[in-house]
Amino acid sequence: xxxxxxxxxxxxxxxxTALLANFAVNHPSRGWDDAVExxxxxxxxxxxGCAIGPSHHETVEAALTAVQELQPSAQASLLxxxxxxxxxxxxxxxxxxxxxxxxxxxxxxxxxxxxxxxASAVLALGEHLNIAGxxxxxxxxxxxxxxxxxxxxxxxxxxxxxxxxxxxxxMLGSAAACSRLLxxxxxxxxxxxxxxxxxxxxxxxxxxxxxxxxxxxxxARVGLxxxxxxxxxxxxxxxxxxxxxxxxxxxxxKTDWREISEGLGERWEAALNxxxxxxxxxxxxxxxxxxxxxxxxHGLKAEDVAKLxxxxxxxxxxxxxxxxxxxGLQSKFSVYHSCAVGLIFGQAGxxxxxxxxxxxxxxxxxxxxxxxxxxxxxxxxxxxxxxxxTDGRELHVFVEHAIGSxxxxxxxxxxxxxxxxxxxxxxxxxxxxxxxxxxxxxAQQPDLHAFIDAAT
Amino acid sequence: xxxxxxxxxxxxxxxxTALLANFAVNHPSRGWDDAVExxxxxxxxxxxGCAIGPSHHETVEAALTAVQELQPSAQASLLxxxxxxxxxxxxxxxxxxxxxxxxxxxxxxxxxxxxxxxASAVLALGEHLNIAGxxxxxxxxxxxxxxxxxxxxxxxxxxxxxxxxxxxxxMLGSAAACSRLLxxxxxxxxxxxxxxxxxxxxxxxxxxxxxxxxxxxxxARVGLxxxxxxxxxxxxxxxxxxxxxxxxxxxxxKTDWREISEGLGERWEAALNxxxxxxxxxxxxxxxxxxxxxxxxHGLKAEDVAKLxxxxxxxxxxxxxxxxxxxGLQSKFSVYHSCAVGLIFGQAGxxxxxxxxxxxxxxxxxxxxxxxxxxxxxxxxxxxxxxxxTDGRELHVFVEHAIGSxxxxxxxxxxxxxxxxxxxxxxxxxxxxxxxxxxxxxAQQPDLHAFIDAAT
Numbered sequence: 001x002x003x004x005x006x007x008x009x010x011x012x013x014x015x016x017t018a019l020l021a022n023f024a025v026n027h028p029s030r031g032w033d034d035a036v037e038x039x040x041x042x043x044x045x046x047x048x049g050c051a052i053g054p055s056h057h058e059t060v061e062a063a064l065t066a067v068q069e070l071q072p073s074a075q076a077s078l079l080x081x082x083x084x085x086x087x088x089x090x091x092x093x094x095x096x097x098x099x100x101x102x103x104x105x106x107x108x109x110x111x112x113x114x115x116x117x118x119a120s121a122v123l124a125l126g127e128h129l130n131i132a133g134x135x136x137x138x139x140x141x142x143x144x145x146x147x148x149x150x151x152x153x154x155x156x157x158x159x160x161x162x163x164x165x166x167x168x169x170x171m172l173g174s175a176a177a178c179s180r181l182l183x184x185x186x187x188x189x190x191x192x193x194x195x196x197x198x199x200x201x202x203x204x205x206x207x208x209x210x211x212x213x214x215x216x217x218x219x220a221r222v223g224l225x226x227x228x229x230x231x232x233x234x235x236x237x238x239x240x241x242x243x244x245x246x247x248x249x250x251x252x253x254k255t256d257w258r259e260i261s262e263g264l265g266e267r268w269e270a271a272l273n274x275x276x277x278x279x280x281x282x283x284x285x286x287x288x289x290x291x292x293x294x295x296x297x298h299g300l301k302a303e304d305v306a307k308l309x310x311x312x313x314x315x316x317x318x319x320x321x322x323x324x325x326x327x328g329l330q331s332k333f334s335v336y337h338s339c340a341v342g343l344i345f346g347q348a349g350x351x352x353x354x355x356x357x358x359x360x361x362x363x364x365x366x367x368x369x370x371x372x373x374x375x376x377x378x379x380x381x382x383x384x385x386x387x388x389x390t391d392g393r394e395l396h397v398f399v400e401h402a403i404g405s406x407x408x409x410x411x412x413x414x415x416x417x418x419x420x421x422x423x424x425x426x427x428x429x430x431x432x433x434x435x436x437x438x439x440x441x442x443a444q445q446p447d448l449h450a451f452i453d454a455a456t
Numbered sequence: 457x458x459x460x461x462x463x464x465x466x467x468x469x470x471x472x473t474a475l476l477a478n479f480a481v482n483h484p485s486r487g488w489d490d491a492v493e494x495x496x497x498x499x500x501x502x503x504x505g506c507a508i509g510p511s512h513h514e515t516v517e518a519a520l521t522a523v524q525e526l527q528p529s530a531q532a533s534l535l536x537x538x539x540x541x542x543x544x545x546x547x548x549x550x551x552x553x554x555x556x557x558x559x560x561x562x563x564x565x566x567x568x569x570x571x572x573x574x575a576s577a578v579l580a581l582g583e584h585l586n587i588a589g590x591x592x593x594x595x596x597x598x599x600x601x602x603x604x605x606x607x608x609x610x611x612x613x614x615x616x617x618x619x620x621x622x623x624x625x626x627m628l629g630s631a632a633a634c635s636r637l638l639x640x641x642x643x644x645x646x647x648x649x650x651x652x653x654x655x656x657x658x659x660x661x662x663x664x665x666x667x668x669x670x671x672x673x674x675x676a677r678v679g680l681x682x683x684x685x686x687x688x689x690x691x692x693x694x695x696x697x698x699x700x701x702x703x704x705x706x707x708x709x710k711t712d713w714r715e716i717s718e719g720l721g722e723r724w725e726a727a728l729n730x731x732x733x734x735x736x737x738x739x740x741x742x743x744x745x746x747x748x749x750x751x752x753x754h755g756l757k758a759e760d761v762a763k764l765x766x767x768x769x770x771x772x773x774x775x776x777x778x779x780x781x782x783x784g785l786q787s788k789f790s791v792y793h794s795c796a797v798g799l800i801f802g803q804a805g806x807x808x809x810x811x812x813x814x815x816x817x818x819x820x821x822x823x824x825x826x827x828x829x830x831x832x833x834x835x836x837x838x839x840x841x842x843x844x845x846t847d848g849r850e851l852h853v854f855v856e857h858a859i860g861s862x863x864x865x866x867x868x869x870x871x872x873x874x875x876x877x878x879x880x881x882x883x884x885x886x887x888x889x890x891x892x893x894x895x896x897x898x899a900q901q902p903d904l905h906a907f908i909d910a911a912t
Contacts, residue, residue: 058689066684070542073527086526162701167654198623198659198667199674203693205701211654211692218655228522229670233514236667237659245618245661251707 009244016248016260017197017241020146021190024176027265029138030443036268037443040141045439046105046275046415047115048079048455051098052435053350053422055080059100059210063217064093076124077456080426087124091174091224095120095217099166101350102212103279103422107144107272108406110151110165114273116216117170118143121224122177126448129181133445141270143177143223146193148269150241152259154252159204163251167202167215172241174223175230182231194236195226197247275415277404278348280332283316285402286383287335287372291342293397294387302344302362304389310339311375311384321372331358340366349421381405412440427455465700472704472716473653473697476602477646480632483721485594486899492724493899496597501895502561502731502871503571504535504911507554508891509806509878511536515556515666519673520549532580533912536882543580547630547680551576551673555622557806558668559735559878563600563728564862566607566621570729572672573626574599577680578633582904585637589901597726599633599679602649604725606697608715610708615660619707623658623671628697630679631686638687650692651682653703731871733860734804736788739772741858742839743791743828747798749853750843758800758818760845766795767831767840777828787814796822805877837861868896883911 030037054060055078064078067089076090079097084090098104098116107114122139147169159165175196179189199222202215230236241248248255278288287310294300316335325331331338331353340363341352357363378384381402387395401407403414410418416436423432435454442451486493510516511534520534523545532546535553540546554560554572563570578595603625615621631652635645655678658671686692697704704711734744743766750756772791781787787794787809796819797808813819834840837858843851857863859870866874872892879888891910898907 062688062690063685065688066681066690069684070544071529071531072542073529075527086528088526162706164654194662194665195667195670198620198662198671199655199657201655203654203696203701203703203706205693205696205699205703205706206650206654209650209691209693211651211690211696214651214690215654225522228525229519232518232521234518234522234667234670235665237661237665240659240661240667243661245659247659247661250618250659250661 009249011244013242013249014257014261015239015242016257017193017239018190019261019264020176021193022186023264024142024146024180025184025186025189027142029134031265032141032268036141036271037137039271039273040137041440041442042275042412042415043105043115043144043270043273044119044137044140044442045419045436047098047119048435048439049419049422050101050104051094052080052426052455053103054100055097055426057100059213060093060097062210063096063214067093076127077452079455081456087128088221088225090124091121091220092217094123095220096213099213099216101279103276103350105273105275107148107151107269108274109272110148110155111159112148112151112169113166113216114144114148114173116166117219117223118147118173118177120217120220121174122181125178125181125224127452130447131181132447133442135181136448137443139177139180141268142180143173144270145268146176147173149260149264150248153256154248154254157254158252161252162204163200164202164204164206164212164215167219168200168251170216170219171196171199171201171222171226174220175226178224178227179230182227184227184231188230190238191234191236192227192230194238194240195229195234196223197236197240200247200251272406274404274406275410275418277410277414277418278338279350279353280338280348281320283380284320284335284338285404286381286399287312287316287385288338288342288348289402290383290385290397290399291339292346294385294395295343295346298395300343302366304391305343305366305369306388306390308339308343308370309386310335310370310372311378312372313378313380314374314376315380317372317374325358328353328355328358335372336367336370337363339370347417347421349418351421465705467700469698469705470713470717471695471698472713473649473695474646475717475720476632477649478642479720480598480602480636481640481642481645483598485590487721488597488724492597492727493593495727495729496593497896497898498731498868498871499561499571499600499726499729500575500593500596500898501875501892503554503575504891504895505875505878506557506560507550508536508882508911509559510556511553511882513556515669516549516553518666519552519670523549532583533908535911537912543584544677544681546580547577547676548673550579551676552669555669555672557735559732559806561729561731563604563607563725564730565728566604566611567615568604568607568625569622569672570600570604570629572622573675573679574603574629574633576673576676577630578637581634581637581680583908586903587637588903589898591637592904593899595633595636597724598636599629600726601724602632603629605716605720606704609712610704610710613710614708617708618660619656620658620660620662620668620671623675624656624707626672626675627652627655627657627678627682630676631682634680634683635686638683640683640687644686646694647690647692648683648686650694650696651685651690652679653692653696656703656707728862730860730862731866731874733866733870733874734794735806735809736794736804737776739836740776740791740794741860742837742855743768743772743841744794744798744804745858746839746841746853746855747795748802750841750851751799751802754851756799758822760847761799761822761825762844762846764795764799764826765842766791766826766828767834768828769834769836770830770832771836773828773830781814784809784811784814791828792823792826793819795826803873803877805874807877
């Protein structure tokens with residue numbers, strides 16, 4: 001009884017659970033500017049491609065087979081696949097698929113991958129409820145806002161402690177978005193957030209295993225079920241997030257409550273979302289970007305390259321200095337392989353990191369011509385490339401910010417190329433093109449049927 | 457990059473994930489002494505009654521209605537109810553029901569309610585797999601061991617921090633038990649524990665809401681699904697519990713690893729389980745016990761009581777000093793009401809804490825004759841009662857340890873009376889009697905059919 005039962009608790013934290021619930025249900029439809037609206041569509045379309053690409057990966061197959069042991073009803077679709085499962089399982093499985101290649105989106109302030117937990121739940125529930133595309137985008141923007149603002153409040157302490165912040169905030173975004181789709185009032189939405197608050201998902205220790213992509217999928221499922229339970233009168237603490245023993249005080253030692261409340265409904269985290277152009281660690285992206293630029297500007301082919309010298313920050317070689325990778329997974333940690341495929345293919349999607357490509361003779365030959373030099377005057381986010389051609393030219397490019405950064409966002413054409421690379425092998429080019437067009441224009445669709453037909 | 461990314465991490469923690477997985481699948485069937493075997497059956501039978509009693513409570517109705525939105529298949533039964541749902545949902549719902557009245561079992565070293573997360577999963581999966589009763593008890597003992605040993609390792613720090621330890625360790629016990637039932641090997645069981653480790657459930661902030669009983673149910677569900685995913689090849693960290701960013705180091709600041717390993721398979725936490733005899737806070741139990749003793753020893757009726765004086769530790773009045781409760785929930789925090797029903801009914805089950813009983817004239821009259829006096833020479837776990845009868849006798853009893861404590865365990869007859877009080881109103885007396893007899897002898901049953909028929 002003498003034990004200190006309330007660790008570092010702030011008893012006067014503002015009522016953010018109620019605040020977020022009220023925001024989630026009462027903020028007007030499309031109550032944001034064109035930039036947010038555009039980024040929300042890009043977020044959705046990028047997420048769709050990332051879910052379709054690995055939809056037949058062993059990670060998804062294993063999770064689907066486990067779900068099928070429950071003999072689920074056929075309520076909602078799986079992107080890239082013919083099966084239907086119940087809405088909660090569809091949220092789980094699409095969420096797993098979309099993060100399997102670690103190729104999805106990033107809210108750089110928090111390293112949250114925001115679409116996975118929210119879009120997975122919204123699409124599954126939305127298909128079942130037969131919503132309009134407008135409602136999907138509204139719920140997506142609101143859900144991302146809830147997750148990312150909670151993330152802003154606890155980052156970096158919470159992440160440093162070892163939690164995988166995508167899954168430990170994502171269930172709140174999913175709960176908020178699903179509550180909105182279900183038409184819950186603010187009081188029930190507050191309960192949904194409260195039920196979800198008891199179920200944070202994800203440890204960084206799982207990185208490199210199938211449980212990493214489980215985190216956004218699990219969070220999507222938790223949020224959806226929390227909203228359904230709240231709909232039917234299930235209760236939770238009204239202060240589940242901010243109470244001295246509420247989630248945020250329990251799993252983070254520092255919480256900046258203003259990150260949740262200030263400018264809520266006025267400035268938008270969804271506008272800050274970014275997308276990975278290359279299917280590998282972000283520190284190699286500037287070097288690949290430079291290779292693609294050189295290739296395209298000068299019409300280079302593999303046989304034109306005599307030597308490539310890449311100057312990078314020491315961190316790049318520390319993390320990705322593998323000279324002779326022998327399989328796909330290893331090749332993601334090789335700046336040499338990455339530069340070679342950038343020069344040969346003009347891209348570095350998941351296909352360029354397969355075992356087959358890693359061991360292609362032309363890739364092996366070009367990789368051997370790449371030299372990486374540490375130069376700590378060069379920023380981590382930059383790269384300096386000098387390429388000598390076999391006919392004696394010296395070509396140079398300095399990449400200050402790689403494509404895909406906030407400073408140099410991917411164009412829609414580039415996003416589409418990324419989408420095509422993932423979706424074409426699964427859906428075929430015609431359906432993939434239709435799925436892309438509908439996803440990027442989803443708010444104008446009267447319902448989700450045409451999109452889902454194209455994307456499954 | 458300069459941030460301290462590994463908070464207080466112990467990089468040399470022993471490999472407890474592998475240890476527990478190996479134990480869970482390789483420990484022999486009934487590899488323990490008679491005392492453990494007996495307590496395991498009492499644990500199961502007590503849990504069954506606790507799940508049947510509130511099986512039509514609004515908490516269970518709300519959760520079931522939400523689950524039914526998924527149109528689940530009819531794989532497994534709900535105790536006390538006619539519906540069947542998929543195995544994961546059955547684990548969830550039976551787990552919720554069994555903790556709804558907060559009347560279930562307690563592992564006093566950790567305040568874990570051990571049966572809920574484990575038995576709920578084992579019964580649901582076991583029904584589906586058509587297991588023998590022997591397998592059910594084996595899985596229950598193993599699962600409780602895993603949960604409670606992990607609890608021992610992190611208690612009290614983890615609990616003090618605000619986590620509801622029943623749900624934040626229970627998913628591991630459930631995963632271990634279900635892995636055993638599924639016949640997984642040690643490597644896959646290690647994966648099941650790892651998948652479950654990313655999904656701890658429960659905040660103490662939820663106490664007093666429906667989300668408290670959600671915690672054991674949710675943990676049961678998580679463990680079952682983690683085992684199913686591992687069965688189909690889903691992977692997780694091999695060191696998901698003990699790694700520097702593994703679960704135990706992330707959500708507890710102090711972990712005593714020896715609590716997990718020492719004597720594993722030799723001494724058993726299931727042998728230490730206790731059962732609540734009264735449906736109220738544990739600090740009033742000695743006073744109620746004294747009232748029941750006086751009533752039974754002297755054949756007292758309400759009209760025989762002139763005055764009751766109860767001397768208790770100050771904590772008792774601090775927590776349960778409500779003099780004039782007006783409804784059932786308030787009455788659980790009233791030593792006065794509790795003594796009155798103990799004297800009148802000889803028990804204090806959920807029925808004695810209903811609105812109806814709280815406002816009965818005889819209860820109100822007797823309650824007014826109860827005086828509670830603080831005497832801090834009396835231990836928190838004790839009570840000293842002096843009763844004056846209307847015919848001038850002075851009766852006295854000193855309760856050093858209340859019934860239901862480790863020192864004075866409930867007899868099987870008392871457990872049966874508790875079961876009857878919960879199950880008879882739901883099942884009828886005949887079916888309830890059969891359910892009790894089969895539960896208390898479940899390891900001798902060739903399958904679970906007869907028990908399930910009686911208990912639903």
